[in-house]
Amino acid sequence: MICPNCERNLLRKERTGNICGHCKRRYALDPKTNSLRLNDLRVRRIAIRLTEGGRTRVTPGQLWYALSRKRIRESEFAPGxxxxxxxxxxxxxxxxxxxxxxxxxxxxxxxxxxxxxxxxxxxTGAGRGIPPMSRGDFRSVALAEWQRVYGNLPPGVVDDAGHPWPRRPAGASAPNAVLVCPDPSIAAFLTANGVPEHHGIALAQGVEHVTALLPDLPARGPVLVLHDADARGALLLRQLRESLPDRPVVDAGVPLRTVRGLPKAVAYRDPHRKPTAEEVRRLTALGEFTPEELKWLAQGWRFPLVGLPPARLLSVVDRLAAQVGRGVDAERRRAAEVGFMTWPGPAGNDRDPAGGGR
Incomplete structure (x- = not known):
């Protein structure tokens, strides 16, 4: 491998303990000692590509998928x-x-x-699609070692630990809509790139969080659902529609049929997210999936939001959020014209999707 510090080509005997035998400096990742075969230069290169040279911020979950993609495609039971x-x-x-x-x-x-x-x-497909290193292990092993050596995450990567669904501060303007996003990596990604603040949208983790935000929403303020293409994503969408019969619930993706048809889309299987028999029964009752799609979902296959190109995902959410903002603002203007302005929030706090005043 190439030393990320002095760029010398190192034999295995020249890098004992992740220390370069030439420059004597420590590096984080050795391809011979981690299941993703990672090295520091590859991590930096992929991080630069994901962030488009620093123009977009990404999260560890997105970095994990980008680094795992090739190994997921190649995965099989007991290779060799x-x-x-x-x-x-x-x-x-x-x-x-x-x-x-x-x-x-x-x-x-x-x-x-x-x-x-x-x-x-x-x-029979045993072992196919199972990542050699899980998202959790990537954070606790690979990224933890990276942070020990370099003191921070790779360039352009923001932390997604903790609770990335920010609460609205007291006195803040009423949101135009709620965006439900169960994946903490994507919630942190959207927040780091200013989507909620820019478009006046509140982020929510699930049904309970949405319910707490409803009093602050306009009467027809929609609930957008950004979910993985998997069994739980489909069931979350149906649960929200059943819980909110009087409010628009918009499926913001990822569409299963669309993503399965993309040649570069690499799905994977997570043994911890395989649907139960009851969940499979509920999926079947929806009547929205073909038998082949139901079999795919029942086996635990999924395509995650973290697998979408960050810039493309950001563009889609920006466009949808702008459309929602224009629609809500139009309804507010019509209500004001007839004299019964009942939208929540103090007067003068409305703003357009670009973040400015009207």
Whole structure:
């Protein structure tokens, strides 16, 4: 690997303990010691690409997906082990036959059975789509080591830990709408890039948070739902529509059929987010998915919001938020003209989607 400090090419013996044998400086990540095969230069390069050279801020979740994407596409059950098992079984068989050791045939049979089992597992999809390093491990292992060495996150990456759904301060202008976004990485991403403040939108984590914000919304102020393309995302959308029958609930994506048709979209499976039998039953009852799509969702496949190009996601949310702001402002103007201005918030606090006064 290349030392990120002195840019010398290092052999394995020249970088013991993540310390360069030439410049004697420490680096964070060695491709031989982490399951994503990360090194510091690759992390910096991907971070620069994601942030468009620093113009956009991103989060650890988005960085994790960008760094994992290639390995997710390549993932399979026990990579490289089937051939070794078959080769070992064949060699042991020859040894048993020509060496007069018939009991070794049992060992040969066991090795051949292991190789066959691996092939069957791969054929049925075992291990496919499962990231070699989870989002949680990426934060607690790879990024933690990065921060120990460099003192902060990679350039352009903002922290998404804690509670990234900010509460509105007392006396703030009433929001135009609520944007529900359960993923803390995306909530932190939107906040870091000024979307809620710029468009007068309140961020919410789920149904309970939305309910607490309803008294501050205009009468027809919509609830936007930004969700992953997975089982829980589809069920969250339906739950919000059932809980808020008198208010527009807008599906802001990600659309499952659209994203599955994109050649560069890499879905993955999270063993901890596989839907339960009850959730699969509810998905089926929606009547919105084909049998093939239901099978895909039931196996735990998903395409996350953190997998969308950050600049593209920001552009889509900006455009949708601007449309919502224009619609709400138009209704406010009509209400004021007929003399029954009942929108919440003090007079004079309205603003257009660009953040200025009217």
């Amino acid at each position: 082990c089937a051939g070794g098992a078959f080769a070992g079984g064949a060699l042991v068989s020859l040894w048993a036959l020509f060496g007069g050791l018939p009991f070794m045939l049992y060992v040969s049979g066991a090795l051949l059975a292991v190789g066959l089992g691996i092939l069957i597992a791969r054929k």
